[in-house]
Amino acid sequence: MQPLKVVSDNSTVYNSSDNKLDKSKMEIKPVNPDRALDQKLVEKAQKGDKQAFSILVEKYQLKLYRLISRMVRDQSEIEDIVQDSFIKAYRAIGNFRGDSAFYTWLYRIGINTAKNHLVSLGKRPKAMDANEIEEMENYESMSELRVSETPETTMMSNQIAETVNSAIQNLPDELREAISLREIDGLCYEEISEIMDCPIGTVRSRIFRARETIAEKLKPLIETTNKRW
Amino acid sequence: MNEKISSLFDSEINNKEVDTLLSKKNKMSGVRSSLSEYQMISDALKKKTVLPKNNLTDKIMSVIDKEPTQMGGIVKANSSNTAVVSFEIWPVLGSLAVLVVIASTAFNIEVNSASTSQFLAKEDIPQEIINAHHAATANNMNYFIQVSDPAK
Numbered sequence: 549m550q551p552l553k554v555v556s557d558n559s560t561v562y563n564s565s566d567n568k569l570d571k572s573k574m575e576i577k578p579v580n581p582d583r584a585l586d587q588k589l590v591e592k593a594q595k596g597d598k599q600a601f602s603i604l605v606e607k608y609q610l611k612l613y614r615l616i617s618r619m620v621r622d623q624s625e626i627e628d629i630v631q632d633s634f635i636k637a638y639r640a641i642g643n644f645r646g647d648s649a650f651y652t653w654l655y656r657i658g659i660n661t662a663k664n665h666l667v668s669l670g671k672r673p674k675a676m677d678a679n680e681i682e683e684m685e686n687y688e689s690m691s692e693l694r695v696s697e698t699p700e701t702t703m704m705s706n707q708i709a710e711t712v713n714s715a716i717q718n719l720p721d722e723l724r725e726a727i728s729l730r731e732i733d734g735l736c737y738e739e740i741s742e743i744m745d746c747p748i749g750t751v752r753s754r755i756f757r758a759r760e761t762i763a764e765k766l767k768p769l770i771e772t773t774n775k776r777w
Numbered sequence: 778m779n780e781k782i783s784s785l786f787d788s789e790i791n792n793k794e795v796d797t798l799l800s801k802k803n804k805m806s807g808v809r810s811s812l813s814e815y816q817m818i819s820d821a822l823k824k825k826t827v828l829p830k831n832n833l834t835d836k837i838m839s840v841i842d843k844e845p846t847q848m849g850g851i852v853k854a855n856s857s858n859t860a861v862v863s864f865e866i867w868p869v870l871g872s873l874a875v876l877v878v879i880a881s882t883a884f885n886i887e888v889n890s891a892s893t894s895q896f897l898a899k900e901d902i903p904q905e906i907i908n909a910h911h912a913a914t915a916n917n918m919n920y921f922i923q924v925s926d927p928a929k
Contacts (some may be wrong), residue, residue, distance in 0.1 A: 581788040588795055599799050606809045606834045611818060634837045689858040705827040712821035731822040737789045756783035763814045
Protein backbone atom coordinates (compact mmCIF):
# COMPACT_ATOMS: atom_id res chain seq x y z
CA MET A 549 0.00 0.00 0.00
CA GLN A 550 1.21 3.47 -0.88
CA PRO A 551 2.02 5.76 2.02
CA LEU A 552 -0.04 8.93 2.05
CA LYS A 553 0.92 12.42 2.98
CA VAL A 554 -0.90 15.69 3.00
CA VAL A 555 0.19 17.83 0.09
CA SER A 556 -1.24 20.78 -1.66
CA ASP A 557 -1.07 22.43 -5.05
CA ASN A 558 -2.26 25.60 -3.45
CA SER A 559 0.08 27.80 -1.49
CA THR A 560 -2.81 29.33 0.46
CA VAL A 561 -3.23 26.09 2.43
CA TYR A 562 -0.50 27.18 4.79
CA ASN A 563 -1.03 30.65 6.11
CA SER A 564 2.38 31.88 7.11
CA SER A 565 1.02 35.01 8.79
CA ASP A 566 -0.70 33.13 11.59
CA ASN A 567 1.18 29.81 11.29
CA LYS A 568 -2.05 27.86 10.87
CA LEU A 569 -3.04 25.20 8.43
CA ASP A 570 -6.33 25.67 6.60
CA LYS A 571 -7.60 22.09 6.89
CA SER A 572 -10.54 22.70 4.57
CA LYS A 573 -8.10 23.16 1.68
CA MET A 574 -5.94 20.16 2.47
CA GLU A 575 -6.09 17.23 0.12
CA ILE A 576 -4.92 13.66 0.58
CA LYS A 577 -2.79 12.58 -2.35
CA PRO A 578 -0.56 9.60 -2.94
CA VAL A 579 3.12 10.32 -2.38
CA ASN A 580 4.05 8.49 -5.55
CA PRO A 581 3.78 11.04 -8.38
CA ASP A 582 3.76 8.17 -10.88
CA ARG A 583 0.57 6.84 -9.36
CA ALA A 584 -1.08 10.25 -9.28
CA LEU A 585 -0.29 10.84 -12.96
CA ASP A 586 -1.47 7.35 -13.90
CA GLN A 587 -4.74 7.92 -12.05
CA LYS A 588 -5.27 11.15 -13.97
CA LEU A 589 -4.59 9.40 -17.30
CA VAL A 590 -6.85 6.48 -16.34
CA GLU A 591 -9.72 8.85 -15.48
CA LYS A 592 -9.32 10.54 -18.85
CA ALA A 593 -9.25 7.17 -20.64
CA GLN A 594 -12.41 6.17 -18.74
CA LYS A 595 -14.08 9.27 -20.17
CA GLY A 596 -13.16 8.21 -23.70
CA ASP A 597 -9.76 9.89 -24.20
CA LYS A 598 -7.77 7.31 -26.16
CA GLN A 599 -4.71 9.60 -26.31
CA ALA A 600 -4.49 9.42 -22.52
CA PHE A 601 -4.47 5.64 -22.76
CA SER A 602 -1.75 5.82 -25.44
CA ILE A 603 0.51 7.59 -22.91
CA LEU A 604 -0.05 4.72 -20.49
CA VAL A 605 0.80 2.26 -23.27
CA GLU A 606 4.02 4.11 -24.08
CA LYS A 607 4.90 4.35 -20.40
CA TYR A 608 4.38 0.70 -19.55
CA GLN A 609 4.88 -1.32 -22.75
CA LEU A 610 8.60 -1.85 -22.15
CA LYS A 611 8.12 -2.69 -18.48
CA LEU A 612 5.38 -5.15 -19.37
CA TYR A 613 7.62 -6.56 -22.10
CA ARG A 614 10.38 -7.18 -19.56
CA LEU A 615 7.90 -8.77 -17.15
CA ILE A 616 6.48 -11.14 -19.76
CA SER A 617 10.00 -12.04 -20.93
CA ARG A 618 10.41 -13.80 -17.56
CA MET A 619 7.67 -16.23 -18.56
CA VAL A 620 7.91 -16.46 -22.36
CA ARG A 621 11.09 -16.63 -24.44
CA ASP A 622 10.00 -15.95 -28.00
CA GLN A 623 10.17 -12.26 -28.90
CA SER A 624 7.17 -12.22 -31.24
CA GLU A 625 5.07 -14.13 -28.69
CA ILE A 626 6.02 -11.58 -26.02
CA GLU A 627 4.91 -8.75 -28.31
CA ASP A 628 1.56 -10.48 -28.95
CA ILE A 629 1.00 -10.97 -25.23
CA VAL A 630 1.89 -7.34 -24.46
CA GLN A 631 -0.51 -6.19 -27.19
CA ASP A 632 -3.34 -8.46 -25.92
CA SER A 633 -2.74 -7.32 -22.35
CA PHE A 634 -3.15 -3.64 -23.26
CA ILE A 635 -6.28 -4.33 -25.30
CA LYS A 636 -7.78 -6.27 -22.38
CA ALA A 637 -6.81 -3.43 -20.05
CA TYR A 638 -8.49 -0.89 -22.34
CA ARG A 639 -11.69 -2.94 -22.52
CA ALA A 640 -11.76 -3.24 -18.73
CA ILE A 641 -10.60 0.28 -17.90
CA GLY A 642 -14.13 1.31 -16.92
CA ASN A 643 -13.96 -1.18 -14.05
CA PHE A 644 -10.62 0.08 -12.73
CA ARG A 645 -11.44 1.96 -9.53
CA GLY A 646 -7.96 2.93 -8.41
CA ASP A 647 -7.87 0.59 -5.39
CA SER A 648 -4.43 -0.52 -6.55
CA ALA A 649 -1.82 1.21 -8.71
CA PHE A 650 -2.54 1.08 -12.43
CA TYR A 651 0.70 -0.79 -13.15
CA THR A 652 -0.13 -3.46 -10.54
CA TRP A 653 -3.49 -3.98 -12.22
CA LEU A 654 -1.88 -4.01 -15.67
CA TYR A 655 0.84 -6.45 -14.61
CA ARG A 656 -1.80 -8.84 -13.27
CA ILE A 657 -3.56 -8.73 -16.64
CA GLY A 658 -0.18 -9.32 -18.33
CA ILE A 659 0.68 -12.31 -16.11
CA ASN A 660 -2.76 -13.89 -16.67
CA THR A 661 -2.56 -13.30 -20.43
CA ALA A 662 0.89 -14.94 -20.53
CA LYS A 663 -0.37 -17.92 -18.49
CA ASN A 664 -3.36 -18.38 -20.82
CA HIS A 665 -1.03 -18.15 -23.80
CA LEU A 666 1.20 -20.89 -22.39
CA VAL A 667 -1.83 -23.09 -21.63
CA SER A 668 -3.10 -22.60 -25.20
CA LEU A 669 0.26 -23.89 -26.45
CA GLY A 670 -0.08 -26.95 -24.24
CA LYS A 671 2.63 -25.69 -21.92
CA ARG A 672 2.10 -25.74 -18.21
CA PRO A 673 2.68 -22.29 -16.73
CA LYS A 674 4.89 -22.30 -13.69
CA ALA A 675 2.82 -22.19 -10.53
CA MET A 676 3.73 -19.08 -8.58
CA ASP A 677 3.38 -18.58 -4.88
CA ALA A 678 2.17 -15.33 -3.33
CA ASN A 679 5.72 -14.00 -2.90
CA GLU A 680 6.60 -14.53 -6.53
CA ILE A 681 3.38 -12.85 -7.69
CA GLU A 682 4.11 -9.89 -5.43
CA GLU A 683 7.70 -9.77 -6.70
CA MET A 684 6.47 -9.68 -10.29
CA GLU A 685 3.88 -7.02 -9.53
CA ASN A 686 6.54 -4.85 -7.92
CA TYR A 687 8.65 -5.31 -10.98
CA GLU A 688 9.90 -1.71 -11.13
CA SER A 689 13.20 -2.51 -9.47
CA MET A 690 14.13 -5.39 -11.74
CA SER A 691 16.37 -4.37 -14.56
CA GLU A 692 17.43 -7.50 -16.36
CA LEU A 693 15.71 -8.45 -19.54
CA ARG A 694 15.45 -12.21 -19.64
CA VAL A 695 14.85 -12.47 -23.32
CA SER A 696 17.25 -14.36 -25.51
CA GLU A 697 19.62 -11.75 -26.86
CA THR A 698 21.00 -12.11 -30.33
CA PRO A 699 24.51 -10.82 -31.14
CA GLU A 700 22.83 -8.02 -33.08
CA THR A 701 20.66 -6.82 -30.15
CA THR A 702 23.65 -6.99 -27.82
CA MET A 703 25.76 -4.96 -30.24
CA MET A 704 23.02 -2.40 -30.77
CA SER A 705 22.40 -2.12 -27.03
CA ASN A 706 26.11 -1.57 -26.41
CA GLN A 707 26.31 1.07 -29.14
CA ILE A 708 23.40 3.00 -27.65
CA ALA A 709 24.92 2.78 -24.16
CA GLU A 710 28.30 4.03 -25.47
CA THR A 711 26.68 6.93 -27.33
CA VAL A 712 24.63 7.96 -24.30
CA ASN A 713 27.62 7.76 -21.97
CA SER A 714 29.82 9.71 -24.37
CA ALA A 715 27.07 12.35 -24.83
CA ILE A 716 26.59 12.75 -21.08
CA GLN A 717 30.33 13.27 -20.54
CA ASN A 718 30.27 16.15 -23.03
CA LEU A 719 27.31 17.91 -21.40
CA PRO A 720 27.85 21.15 -19.46
CA ASP A 721 28.28 20.43 -15.75
CA GLU A 722 24.89 21.71 -14.64
CA LEU A 723 23.04 19.59 -17.25
CA ARG A 724 25.09 16.47 -16.46
CA GLU A 725 24.51 16.85 -12.74
CA ALA A 726 20.75 17.39 -13.16
CA ILE A 727 20.18 14.37 -15.44
CA SER A 728 22.43 12.14 -13.29
CA LEU A 729 20.62 13.05 -10.09
CA ARG A 730 17.33 12.29 -11.78
CA GLU A 731 18.14 9.12 -13.75
CA ILE A 732 20.88 7.47 -11.73
CA ASP A 733 20.05 8.60 -8.19
CA GLY A 734 16.30 8.66 -8.85
CA LEU A 735 15.68 11.97 -7.11
CA CYS A 736 12.57 14.07 -7.68
CA TYR A 737 12.77 17.63 -9.04
CA GLU A 738 12.25 19.15 -5.61
CA GLU A 739 15.18 17.23 -4.12
CA ILE A 740 17.39 18.10 -7.09
CA SER A 741 16.49 21.78 -6.75
CA GLU A 742 17.60 21.68 -3.11
CA ILE A 743 20.88 19.97 -3.96
CA MET A 744 21.63 22.25 -6.92
CA ASP A 745 20.28 25.29 -5.09
CA CYS A 746 18.12 26.48 -7.93
CA PRO A 747 14.38 26.75 -8.66
CA ILE A 748 12.41 23.64 -9.72
CA GLY A 749 11.75 25.30 -13.10
CA THR A 750 15.49 25.46 -13.73
CA VAL A 751 15.87 21.77 -12.82
CA ARG A 752 13.08 20.91 -15.21
CA SER A 753 14.70 22.92 -17.99
CA ARG A 754 18.17 21.45 -17.39
CA ILE A 755 16.91 17.85 -17.44
CA PHE A 756 15.00 18.54 -20.62
CA ARG A 757 18.03 20.15 -22.34
CA ALA A 758 20.25 17.25 -21.26
CA ARG A 759 17.81 14.73 -22.74
CA GLU A 760 17.46 16.66 -25.97
CA THR A 761 21.24 16.91 -26.40
CA ILE A 762 21.68 13.16 -25.81
CA ALA A 763 18.70 12.33 -28.08
CA GLU A 764 20.27 14.41 -30.85
CA LYS A 765 23.44 12.29 -30.66
CA LEU A 766 21.35 9.11 -30.64
CA LYS A 767 19.28 10.02 -33.70
CA PRO A 768 21.62 8.65 -36.40
CA LEU A 769 21.97 5.40 -34.43
CA ILE A 770 18.19 5.07 -33.91
CA GLU A 771 17.54 5.66 -37.61
CA THR A 772 20.06 2.95 -38.54
CA THR A 773 18.62 0.44 -36.07
CA ASN A 774 15.05 1.22 -37.20
CA LYS A 775 16.03 0.36 -40.77
CA ARG A 776 17.73 -2.80 -39.58
CA TRP A 777 14.75 -3.86 -37.41
CA MET B 778 5.94 21.55 -25.43
CA ASN B 779 9.00 19.22 -25.35
CA GLU B 780 9.88 20.36 -21.85
CA LYS B 781 6.41 19.22 -20.78
CA ILE B 782 7.05 15.81 -22.38
CA SER B 783 10.28 15.51 -20.41
CA SER B 784 8.37 16.37 -17.22
CA LEU B 785 5.64 13.89 -18.17
CA PHE B 786 8.30 11.19 -18.49
CA ASP B 787 9.40 11.98 -14.92
CA SER B 788 5.77 12.22 -13.68
CA GLU B 789 6.61 15.79 -12.60
CA ILE B 790 3.80 17.45 -14.50
CA ASN B 791 0.63 19.08 -13.19
CA ASN B 792 -2.93 18.30 -14.28
CA LYS B 793 -3.26 21.45 -16.39
CA GLU B 794 -0.13 20.60 -18.37
CA VAL B 795 -1.39 17.04 -18.93
CA ASP B 796 -4.62 18.50 -20.34
CA THR B 797 -2.64 20.83 -22.61
CA LEU B 798 -0.49 17.96 -23.91
CA LEU B 799 -3.46 15.68 -24.55
CA SER B 800 -5.40 18.43 -26.30
CA LYS B 801 -2.80 18.48 -29.10
CA LYS B 802 -4.05 15.29 -30.69
CA ASN B 803 -2.18 15.76 -33.97
CA LYS B 804 1.11 15.91 -32.06
CA MET B 805 0.59 12.76 -29.99
CA SER B 806 2.77 10.67 -32.28
CA GLY B 807 5.66 13.09 -31.60
CA VAL B 808 4.93 12.94 -27.86
CA ARG B 809 5.12 9.14 -27.89
CA SER B 810 8.30 9.19 -29.97
CA SER B 811 9.99 11.58 -27.51
CA LEU B 812 8.89 9.43 -24.56
CA SER B 813 10.37 6.40 -26.29
CA GLU B 814 13.72 8.16 -26.82
CA TYR B 815 13.79 9.33 -23.19
CA GLN B 816 13.12 5.75 -22.10
CA MET B 817 16.07 4.56 -24.16
CA ILE B 818 18.36 7.18 -22.59
CA SER B 819 17.06 6.29 -19.13
CA ASP B 820 17.70 2.56 -19.66
CA ALA B 821 21.22 3.23 -20.99
CA LEU B 822 22.06 5.42 -17.98
CA LYS B 823 20.70 2.79 -15.59
CA LYS B 824 22.74 0.15 -17.44
CA LYS B 825 19.63 -1.81 -18.38
CA THR B 826 19.44 -3.71 -21.64
CA VAL B 827 18.34 -1.16 -24.20
CA LEU B 828 15.63 -2.39 -26.52
CA PRO B 829 15.45 -1.04 -30.05
CA LYS B 830 12.87 1.66 -30.67
CA ASN B 831 9.82 -0.33 -31.69
CA ASN B 832 6.42 0.60 -33.02
CA LEU B 833 4.55 -1.57 -30.54
CA THR B 834 2.59 1.38 -29.15
CA ASP B 835 1.45 2.30 -32.68
CA LYS B 836 0.36 -1.31 -33.27
CA ILE B 837 -1.55 -1.43 -29.99
CA MET B 838 -3.19 1.96 -30.57
CA SER B 839 -4.25 1.03 -34.11
CA VAL B 840 -6.21 -1.89 -32.60
CA ILE B 841 -7.58 0.24 -29.76
CA ASP B 842 -8.67 2.95 -32.21
CA LYS B 843 -11.03 0.37 -33.71
CA GLU B 844 -12.47 -0.44 -30.28
CA PRO B 845 -15.63 1.35 -29.12
CA THR B 846 -14.78 4.46 -27.13
CA GLN B 847 -14.92 3.87 -23.39
CA MET B 848 -17.65 5.97 -21.82
CA GLY B 849 -17.58 4.05 -18.58
CA GLY B 850 -16.41 5.35 -15.27
CA ILE B 851 -19.81 4.95 -13.69
CA VAL B 852 -17.94 4.30 -10.51
CA LYS B 853 -14.58 5.76 -9.70
CA ALA B 854 -12.45 6.05 -6.63
CA ASN B 855 -12.27 9.26 -4.71
CA SER B 856 -9.33 10.12 -2.51
CA SER B 857 -10.43 7.72 0.22
CA ASN B 858 -10.96 4.96 -2.33
CA THR B 859 -14.70 4.95 -1.71
CA ALA B 860 -16.80 4.22 -4.76
CA VAL B 861 -19.13 7.08 -5.60
CA VAL B 862 -21.65 7.56 -8.36
CA SER B 863 -20.04 9.84 -10.88
CA PHE B 864 -21.74 12.74 -12.62
CA GLU B 865 -22.15 10.84 -15.89
CA ILE B 866 -25.24 9.06 -14.53
CA TRP B 867 -27.16 12.22 -13.55
CA PRO B 868 -28.32 13.18 -17.08
CA VAL B 869 -29.77 9.67 -17.48
CA LEU B 870 -31.53 9.83 -14.11
CA GLY B 871 -32.81 13.32 -14.95
CA SER B 872 -34.27 12.14 -18.28
CA LEU B 873 -35.99 9.22 -16.54
CA ALA B 874 -37.48 11.56 -13.92
CA VAL B 875 -38.87 13.86 -16.64
CA LEU B 876 -40.43 10.87 -18.43
CA VAL B 877 -42.07 9.67 -15.20
CA VAL B 878 -43.52 13.15 -14.54
CA ILE B 879 -44.91 13.46 -18.09
CA ALA B 880 -46.41 9.95 -18.00
CA SER B 881 -48.06 10.44 -14.61
CA THR B 882 -49.46 13.85 -15.65
CA ALA B 883 -50.95 12.38 -18.84
CA PHE B 884 -52.45 9.48 -16.89
CA ASN B 885 -54.08 11.84 -14.34
CA ILE B 886 -55.63 13.99 -17.06
CA GLU B 887 -57.17 10.92 -18.71
CA VAL B 888 -58.54 9.53 -15.43
CA ASN B 889 -59.98 12.89 -14.41
CA SER B 890 -61.66 13.53 -17.75
CA ALA B 891 -63.23 10.04 -17.74
CA SER B 892 -64.64 10.43 -14.24
CA THR B 893 -65.93 13.92 -15.08
CA SER B 894 -67.93 12.75 -18.12
CA GLN B 895 -69.47 9.92 -16.11
CA PHE B 896 -70.42 12.35 -13.40
CA LEU B 897 -72.07 14.72 -15.92
CA ALA B 898 -74.06 11.89 -17.50
CA LYS B 899 -75.41 10.91 -14.12
CA GLU B 900 -76.28 14.47 -13.25
CA ASP B 901 -78.01 15.69 -16.41
CA ILE B 902 -79.77 12.69 -17.97
CA PRO B 903 -82.66 10.96 -16.23
CA GLN B 904 -82.04 7.32 -15.34
CA GLU B 905 -84.99 6.01 -17.35
CA ILE B 906 -83.57 7.49 -20.57
CA ILE B 907 -80.20 5.91 -19.83
CA ASN B 908 -81.87 2.53 -19.25
CA ALA B 909 -83.82 2.87 -22.51
CA HIS B 910 -80.63 3.77 -24.33
CA HIS B 911 -78.86 0.71 -22.99
CA ALA B 912 -81.77 -1.55 -23.97
CA ALA B 913 -81.86 -0.19 -27.52
CA THR B 914 -78.12 -0.26 -28.09
CA ALA B 915 -76.68 -3.28 -29.84
CA ASN B 916 -74.74 -5.20 -27.27
CA ASN B 917 -71.28 -6.61 -27.57
CA MET B 918 -70.14 -8.31 -30.71
CA ASN B 919 -73.52 -8.58 -32.40
CA TYR B 920 -73.27 -4.95 -33.37
CA PHE B 921 -69.99 -5.47 -35.22
CA ILE B 922 -70.53 -8.88 -36.83
CA GLN B 923 -72.06 -8.53 -40.24
CA VAL B 924 -73.64 -11.74 -41.33
CA SER B 925 -72.96 -12.26 -44.98
CA ASP B 926 -75.98 -12.72 -47.21
CA PRO B 927 -75.89 -16.28 -48.56
CA ALA B 928 -77.87 -15.10 -51.63
CA LYS B 929 -74.95 -12.98 -52.69
